[in-house]
């Protein structure tokens with residue numbers, strides 16, 4: 001990505017957490033940022049702070065995404081960068097991140113919302129914006145998935161499955177449209193101090209997420225956003241904000257069965273059974 005080529009960017013889920021930090025970083029780089037969030041007030045607060053544009057929408061509503069892209073391209077300018085960052089995670093059971101009662105999340109509503117927000121919203125955004133980017137012969141899509149989309153999120157089967165789907169969809173985008181000038185990246189972080197893992201924005205805390213069950217410590221949203229944009233500028237498809245994820249991936253692909261055994265052991269120890 002050429003930093004000068006990005007004039008207009010949309011960030012979904014820009015009202016809080018990683019999305020908000022991405023909005024701040026892009027604005028500091030001189031980009032006109034559209035802060036899109038289901039929480040209209042949060043989007044407005046961030047947009048006011050950075051001199052951007054706020055849009056309230058539910059990313060899992062395809063009509064709303066189409067309207068967003070149409071309006072922004074007419075009123076602000078061609079979208080050079082679309083970051084599908086909005087995401088949700090509920091945990092398999094009432095205990096949140098670590099479910100000792102087993103996986104499979106029995107609550108259908110959680111599966112539906114996870115699919116729609118973590119996967120279909122990224123599909124809708126790409127369907128709305130890629131044809132316009134193809135006409136211009138350039139454009140950039142960044143989808144925020146998770147390390148749970150490469151490894152697994154113990155205690156959240158819906159999050160793990162949908163984040164794997166996000167990685168798979170984004171790989172397909174990169175393969176299908178790379179030759180036509182569309183840049184594509186997927187972001188796979190481990191724990192970040194945000195509301196998603198039960199922490200407050202700006203808490204600055206480095207432990208206590210996932211009900212105290214985070215594994216390798218917690219990064220701050222600002223640091224993560226800077227790494228995301230820096231690795232995007234380097235032209236990477238796979239953006240890994242937490243270096244240990246590379247090692248875990250190597251171990252997993254090197255010996256899948258051993259990796260599953262290791263994850264079972266980790267689950268037992270997190271559940272206090274080891």
Ligand SMILES: NC(=O)c1ccc[n+]([C@@H]2O[C@H](COP(=O)([O-])OP(=O)(O)OC[C@H]3O[C@@H](n4cnc5c(N)ncnc54)[C@H](O)[C@@H]3O)[C@@H](O)[C@H]2O)c1
Pocket residue numbers: 012013014015016017018019036037038039042057058059060085086087088089117144145146147188189190191192193194195196197
């Ligand atoms: N925090 C972590 O540890 C972590 C780790 C890996 C990946 N991620 C991913 O990073 C992304 C950002 O999450 P975060 O950690 O900043 O969480 P967050 O909860 O702080 O932010 C998510 C934002 O998305 C918005 N949002 C949720 N549903 C929406 C919808 N239907 N339409 C529009 N906006 C919606 C929320 O209002 C919120 O502003 C997510 O995709 C998440 O899965 C987070």
